[in-house]
Amino acid sequence: MNYHKLKVAVIGAGASGLCAARHLLSRPHVFAPPVVYELSNCVGGTWVYTDKVGRDDYGLPIHSSMYRDLRTNLPKEVMSFPDFPFDSQLPSFIHHSDVRSYLEQYADHFEIQPHIKFRTHVELLNPVSGTTGDAWNSWEITSLNLNNHCRNTERFDSVIVCNGHYSEPFIPHIPEIEHFKGQKMHSHEYRCFQTC
Template structure:
């Protein structure tokens, strides 16, 4: 009997899941992919609108108009599906969107996607089939289409590929109601021109905070880049000054920083990340604790130990996304096929608890526990060895780390460089 799999989301992770399911017709029926919008691509699908759509749903994508990738295409690509070699290494978001459309077309995924379809509920149902000796879980997925027609279907497994860049995280700032200017999150930022000549306090100096600050400075905004990280040592444009983190907003509307200094500003922009939100899931029923920027326990960052036929793809942070998704999906399908046997629920929960405890003892903050960064390579290799698929070629790590170094030295110019992969071990700079 072929297994039926539901896939929530047709962004990069959902398309990767569908592609690998379709490549195993002996084990799986074609997937049913539920997609909220009318396009594939997920967060890569640029939408100039912000706030809510005509249908009342929030805008999903956080893409801004001039975003270019901060990883080269040689590292970003799915290992078995290269980008067009004519393209430069660092791409505008439109090229990534085109790449995902080509991936979808090439693997015949589109006929299996239900566009403009909202997943309302994903619910486990424990059943004991006739003649079987142990219980098994099936999944009821309730969805509604654009006309509001609702239906419920049963699946053997569900892959949650709905991303985690759509529900903006606003940290608490005492007195923020006193601020007289405009407050927004980078989720609602599209382009810099409206901020010309304004004073903007940007909270957060990770990828989007730094990127948006550079864009704002280019149009003549006065930017205060406020963060709690060590002071950035590379040269910043004249229009950007650094400061310590925001502590509060004073009664008169001025912003007070941790070092005691205060400033007036026209705009307060939060580049403070995103929350995990799965409105269609009952976290408690699944044995999961889902907080703003953390969810646990997930074995191998994917599997709730209580329900090992549910998989979350792509929730780790600071990773090479597409290669990471590719490894996670193949591991998950090996579990469903039976070639990988998971430990017992108790063993999985213990392992997750131990790993998280070790990270906390190393000084990792609770909200950063899903950041993989340097751990991502061993993580992907562990999945590959367990499930018997090819390891990521070492050149991916080598080039990723080189680009990370360049980004620290030349945050404005590192994207001008172009690279080429020569072999599984070697890359070269081509300009």
């Protein structure tokens, strides 16, 4: 019997993307190894701190909203994946760098790194019509490798989108805000108190 393994793409190598990839890899009889698209050059998603705000070197929005001295507002005991606990020596409320390190260890432990296409920007995700023409049965991803500027289109049976929901600041309309003379800044752009 010829059995088709499902080809799945994962967009994003933050906590959700890594978890999705880990579970796809744990079922090799059902799924082909996943292809994980990651815009940055490392795993961690929003937990990757940078001093930069605005746009990166490629003109793309800075993803992380981390500020320099951030500690988690949840204890690590409830943040961990059930099958991969945090280091017990860490305090309950940990620095953001500890979360990033944890995600790097998770990716290494479950051998996810070889399946990640780093510095790859997903430009387009399109459903592909099935043979009847009235429903789609696969997806096409067009991506751009930011290192060599090569575009690539691949087809997948399924796509898991894990690109985060804290990366784009929401700025509500405030009547008369144009008359405010002080500095206006969204927390997404905050990194440290002005003396740093």
